[in-house]
Amino acid sequence: MAKRVVVVGGGWAGSAAALCARKAGAEDVILLERTDSLLGTGLVGGIMRNNGRMTATEEMIAMGGGDLFEVCDRNSRHVNFSFPGHKHASLYDVAKIEPAVKRYLLEKGVEIWNFSRFTEVDVRDGSIAAVYLESGDRVEGDVFVDTTGSCGAQTLCTDNGNGCVMCVIRCPTFGPRVSLVGKVGIKEKAGKKPDGSFGAMSGSCKLSKETLAPHIREELERTGMVMVPMPEHMINRKKLGVKACAQYALSEYAENVILLDTGHAKLMRPFIPLHQLNQLPGLEEARYVDPYAGTVGNSMRFTDLSPRDDAMKVEGNIDNLFCGGEKAGLLVGHTEAIVTGVLGGHNAVRALAGKDPIILPDSISIGDAVSHVREEMETERGLKTKFTFSGSVYFERMKEKGLYTTDKEAIVKRVKKAGLEDVFNQRVM
Amino acid sequence: MIVSYMITAECVNCGACERECPVQAISAAADQYVIDDVLCVECKGYFAEARCKWACPVNACVPERESYLVRAVSLANKGARPVVYKGGPKVAGRVLQAHQPDKVNP
Numbered sequence: 001m002a003k004r005v006v007v008v009g010g011g012w013a014g015s016a017a018a019l020c021a022r023k024a025g026a027e028d029v030i031l032l033e034r035t036d037s038l039l040g041t042g043l044v045g046g047i048m049r050n051n052g053r054m055t056a057t058e059e060m061i062a063m064g065g066g067d068l069f070e071v072c073d074r075n076s077r078h079v080n081f082s083f084p085g086h087k088h089a090s091l092y093d094v095a096k097i098e099p100a101v102k103r104y105l106l107e108k109g110v111e112i113w114n115f116s117r118f119t120e121v122d123v124r125d126g127s128i129a130a131v132y133l134e135s136g137d138r139v140e141g142d143v144f145v146d147t148t149g150s151c152g153a154q155t156l157c158t159d160n161g162n163g164c165v166m167c168v169i170r171c172p173t174f175g176p177r178v179s180l181v182g183k184v185g186i187k188e189k190a191g192k193k194p195d196g197s198f199g200a201m202s203g204s205c206k207l208s209k210e211t212l213a214p215h216i217r218e219e220l221e222r223t224g225m226v227m228v229p230m231p232e233h234m235i236n237r238k239k240l241g242v243k244a245c246a247q248y249a250l251s252e253y254a255e256n257v258i259l260l261d262t263g264h265a266k267l268m269r270p271f272i273p274l275h276q277l278n279q280l281p282g283l284e285e286a287r288y289v290d291p292y293a294g295t296v297g298n299s300m301r302f303t304d305l306s307p308r309d310d311a312m313k314v315e316g317n318i319d320n321l322f323c324g325g326e327k328a329g330l331l332v333g334h335t336e337a338i339v340t341g342v343l344g345g346h347n348a349v350r351a352l353a354g355k356d357p358i359i360l361p362d363s364i365s366i367g368d369a370v371s372h373v374r375e376e377m378e379t380e381r382g383l384k385t386k387f388t389f390s391g392s393v394y395f396e397r398m399k400e401k402g403l404y405t406t407d408k409e410a411i412v413k414r415v416k417k418a419g420l421e422d423v424f425n426q427r428v429m
Numbered sequence: 430m431i432v433s434y435m436i437t438a439e440c441v442n443c444g445a446c447e448r449e450c451p452v453q454a455i456s457a458a459a460d461q462y463v464i465d466d467v468l469c470v471e472c473k474g475y476f477a478e479a480r481c482k483w484a485c486p487v488n489a490c491v492p493e494r495e496s497y498l499v500r501a502v503s504l505a506n507k508g509a510r511p512v513v514y515k516g517g518p519k520v521a522g523r524v525l526q527a528h529q530p531d532k533v534n535p
């Protein structure tokens with residue numbers, strides 16, 4: 001019987017892991033997702049290729065694992081535009097991206113299970129034999145990848161945030177996230193806020209574009225971005241400290257309401273009371289579409305981070321468990337989830353085939369980020385930091401180390417020099 | 430007539446009730462603590478007020494209400510079946526076909 005790869009959690013990381021497991025030659029790949037859709041937090045968001053994410057994206061394309069970036073490119077509403085602190089960004093259309101990814105994965109032979117929430121695990125002799133779903137189904141596998149993310153559940157959002165604010169993760173309906181790594185008894189880490197409390201609040205909301213004044217909507221659709229200045233009495237510079245995405249802690253973000261066109265209007269703030277938002281010119285009738293209670297808060301993330309090595313193998317007493325995405329550490333973003341998902345999915349198949357894993361060298365920014373974040377997470381300071389190719393401390397590091405470039409030829413050369421050209425397109429079994 | 434106490438989704442996983450329960454009817458489940466309604470004696474013969482209700486900091490321990498139990502569980506627990514999408518090369522350009530499989534090894 002063909003060996004089976006089971007990927008638990010269908011966000012960007014899980015979608016990338018399942019796809020790359022197929023590309024690496026696994027015949028039987030099942031992707032389990034608790035809700036009715038793939039992409040998890042990728043159903044909101046949408047910013048790609050900004051700042052150092054351009055480099056990481058092109059590296060992954062050169063290494064042969066860039067399929068999902070190309071799907072995003074084909075479903076982008078705006079390309080190569082700038083907004084404060086960010087250059088050459090693309091925005092994918094949050095309404096169109098899920099069906100596009102689902103179709104792509106199905107074409108490549110991934111079997112997708114929705115309404116399939118993992119709740120229990122069957123471990124035998126140090127290996128996971130099967131996972132159980134809430135529905136009672138037992139799904140057996142030979143290797144497992146935990147890509148359940150770090151969003152929610154109600155206990156985290158209630159204890160460390162402002163309560164469940166009804167975000168796209170929809171815990172009350174589909175049941176909360178469950179960590180596979182946690183279930184097998186491996187101790188996980190939690191990211192912290194600067195004040196030391198756990199988790200971090202997600203950094204953006206969505207407004208219904210139809211509820212914005214026509215001139216704002218028109219400019220948003222034409223240019224991709226609108227900045228609406230805030231009246232002085234509403235400016236709260238402290239609030240930026242609580243955000244998950246440190247790269248947005250610029251004064252432009254405290255003094256304006258910044259909107260990006262991702263199909264809906266992406267509002268670049270963790271939350272803002274609706275009655276305040278409605279005081280801004282042109283936003284008098286603005287309404288939230290995610291989270292529905294964006295008036296008081298946002299989802300909480302970054303607990304349950306898995307200990308792992310640079311091959312994305314989970315460290316501990318289980319020999320057939322890999323991870324990717326937010327689960328794999330404080331590397332934030334769709335791009336970051338895709339690249340670590342590719343690595344986890346590919347190396348899971350290498351493990352099945354009895355081959356050594358691929359570990360990316362630090363001459364490649366993805367390799368540098370994977371090992372740097374792992375090391376930083378050993379420290380208290382690191383646990384309070386969020387890392388992303390797109391800004392803040394890690395983008396600074398990319399620039400210092402000469403890793404940041406938008407020159408595609410230079411990136412292809414870099415990948416060739418490391419002997420990694422097209423590796424993620426090679427079948428290993 | 431109450432037959433047992435139950436714990437609502439308000440539970441913040443502090444574990445206070447588990448330590449207090451005189452008949453060890455309370456245990457940690459996937460996302461919160463739960464009361465085994467067979468073991469629970471509503472503290473009759475032990476305490477005047479149910480001990481978990483007394484101990485819980487967020488008032489999550491309440492007399493069992495069937496309507497709550499039926500509505501609060503997530504979809505899968507209500508019997509929703511996995512929806513499985515299978516593809517292959519022919520899937521391009523075709524409407525995605527979802528189907529619900531029979532239980533595998535229940």
Ligand SMILES: Cc1cc2nc3c(=O)[nH]c(=O)nc-3n(C[C@H](O)[C@H](O)[C@H](O)COP(=O)(O)OP(=O)(O)OC[C@H]3O[C@@H](n4cnc5c(N)ncnc54)[C@H](O)[C@@H]3O)c2cc1C
Pocket residue numbers: 008009010011012013014032033034035038039040041042044045046047048116117118119147148149150151176177178179202203204205299324325326327331332333334335336337
């Ligand atoms: C509001 C918001 C806006 C954002 N905007 C951007 C942006 O513009 N650009 C950007 O790059 N990043 C953005 N991010 C960050 C980015 O979305 C995440 O870092 C990244 O997508 C994480 O991907 P993931 O696959 O690791 O996790 P997730 O997206 O959290 O996916 C995990 C998946 O696992 C599933 N799952 C969990 N438990 C189980 C279980 N027990 N059984 C089955 N399935 C389970 C979940 O349902 C979910 O689909 C944003 C995040 C948020 C919340």
Ligand code: SF4
Pocket residue numbers: 151152153154155157163164165166167168169170171172291298299300
């Ligand atoms: S805000 Fe989102 S992640 Fe948090 S409990 Fe509610 S649905 Fe879940």
Ligand code: SF4
Pocket residue numbers: 436439440441442443444445446447462481484485486487488489490
């Ligand atoms: S005392 Fe209340 S909150 Fe604490 S575990 Fe028990 S039910 Fe949950």
